[in-house]
Amino acid sequence: MPLLFLTVALVAVAGCATSVAGHPVRQPTDPASLQVGNYQTTPRVVGNAKTGKQSRIRESQRLSDYVALPFEADRDYAFECSGDVRPHVVTNHKGLGDILINDTFDEVAHDLRGGWVDTWCTGAETEEKHRRLSIAVLELPDPDRAAAVSPTLEHDDSTYNNGNQPVSLPKYPASKAHWRPTVASIGSWTVHDRYVVYIKIVDELAAAPDLADLTGRTERMLDVALPLLDKFQPTPADKFEHIPLDPDGILGRTLPTNPELPLRPDPDGVYTGRGALQSLDSADLDFLTIGDVDLIGYGDALVFHSRTGRAARALWDKWNPAQNSPDKNRSIDPPPGFPGDVGCFADLANGQVMFHQCTFHVDKYNVQVGARNVAELYQKTAAEYVLVTSR
Template identity: 75%
Template sequence: MRVFASRAPLWVFVALVLAAATACTTTVEGTPVRQQTDPASLEVGNYQITPRVVGNAKTDKQSRVRESQRLSDYVALPFESDPGYTFECSDGVRPHVVTNHKGLGDLLINDTFDDVAHDLRGGWVNTWCSGSDADDLHRKLSLAVLELPDADRAATVGPALEHDDFTYNTDNRAVTLAKYPDTKAHWRPNVASIGAWTVHDRYVVFIKIVDELAATPDLTDLTGRTERMLDVALPLLDKFQPTPADKFEHMPLDPDGILGRTLPTNPEEPWRPDPDGAYTGRGSIQSLDTGDLDYLTIGDIDLVGYGDALVFHSRTGAAARALWDKRNPATTLTENERAIAPPPGMTGDIGCFAHLVNGQPGYKQCTFHVDRYNVQAVALNQTELYQKTAAEYVLVTSR
């Protein structure tokens, strides 16, 4: 690896240069412009360093994945109804995007989903648990939202899926939600869990709660938790604007260009369960170890690139700085993390650390802030991490 001398990024004030050329006392309005980063000053390996144009969806699957990502920003997170859900969990790694039955994993045990919802436009599922990974037992809430072509199709698909789910086990009993009487729900009286299907306009909302902490099954508690989740979930969906039917086939995959400045995941070595994508809000929570939405509000985030790195763009420089101050690794390291040096040639707002597994370094992460961006990169190999981080710096500072 080539090693270059560290140097801070330079700022060029075009207006001041013009003023100096005319008269010392003349003031010309202008905007500070960051000098183009010289890739030769950083070791980027073979990583992409030129912003790319992602283009439009070329297949029906790409369109449905993209619609799922758009939808995700309006799918409620369990902790929004109850802060007791503290971490994202699942029985094994599975994606959030739902384009067929595989996206729902073990939430559905019947095999009729693909036939019933054959015209699914997209969907998203969030599963969160109480406590921590170290606990043996949890209270788990899964929320899945399925988008159909129109309200009539949702009104057909929702009850059909609930019927197949209900009849799969002969011990299931129907449950009525007082606040949402049109919701179809069921449970087994000897099991502390409930499944509820709600049709809301063109959406089918499926909530499943499993309470491993309950001494005995408590239906009142389970229905109350379900209703509180619907209280948050349904108003959010009203804010979503589905892609019009005549624009669905070739919709843009990166309309704001954030994905073009995000390193693409190597298709031969995918380390994330979900495909690369662009987000504007809640959907990006999948990538953060957090049980709140502070990063959205503090950082005033408007764009997130999700790929082989995570690129967060703020609406203002002040908000990006505030987000960095909150998540600066220098002040947030835990006992299971150890600081490591930043990549050669990179200074300023950057922090890197290794996650410790039984006291030994495991995967490593670098986080940096520049202009209106906060970026995270992760790798097992430190050299790879450094190259990836440097490449992302070039990408987000390129004009």
């Protein structure tokens, strides 16, 4: 794709030359030059939240980048657990799924501002049994509300089964926790400023329930989780109702999810870090530092923006589809006439094609696009190229 150098000129006058510093600006891509189908090719303005639910979802997405992931406390947690393909956003009791059995949650936490939950497992996905750790962070309006909500939720959680017994966390004596001595699991509730941190561990690998091991694992998770929450800046109360949904414009350059054919369980949104890992087949956060990533658009594609073109290129080198495992992926041709760095493949399971994906790099962007059939994949990939190269 040719570059237009809009601010660099060499003017020779009477044998003299003048150089004006500047940066090359890419010429916008003509949608007619690529096969984009009926997909959006003009960046859209997303605007501000219009409902309380939209505000809570956006605050949950902001919070997610400061919710510690299990592998940050213990590298044994290697993957998001199979069968847990569910939303990570918590705006009511449904967001916690079956990790919390509680029929009073919505009443007790009626003023919940948002929340986020992650569940990771140890070992390999092919194994039948795992050690499973779930961490949920709930944001309340202020510390007093968190201090009132947390013990009530723990009480309702622990008394749901009459076999539960209270236990203590030596490093966190203010936390409330419980377990059943005959079951290798533990649930704990911790108040930290305006946040309630719920951790549940289920150990299917244990030969016998080991309370010291369960409490130790819980404490190590809290050791990582609480300092991270101190770095989060909640949306001020007077801004919450109309919180910007796309303050930097990255979501406007991301294809919106088709509500009738969602590829992922969470709502479209913007992330700056950890929250985006929900859609990556990875158990590390290296992509953030290698790519110097500052914005991620999450919709019918994943759009990663780097602070510099050099960092974006480094991330492309890490993610280059040519490096994919042949037993999991099979290369396919890129979209016809597609410019620049692109690689496409069919995702395999037991030798059968399950999905198709293209990854491309241009300027400060790396983009991942997925679809169930190749024709749709090519059109979406081309449309995303137009979107990220538009001015």
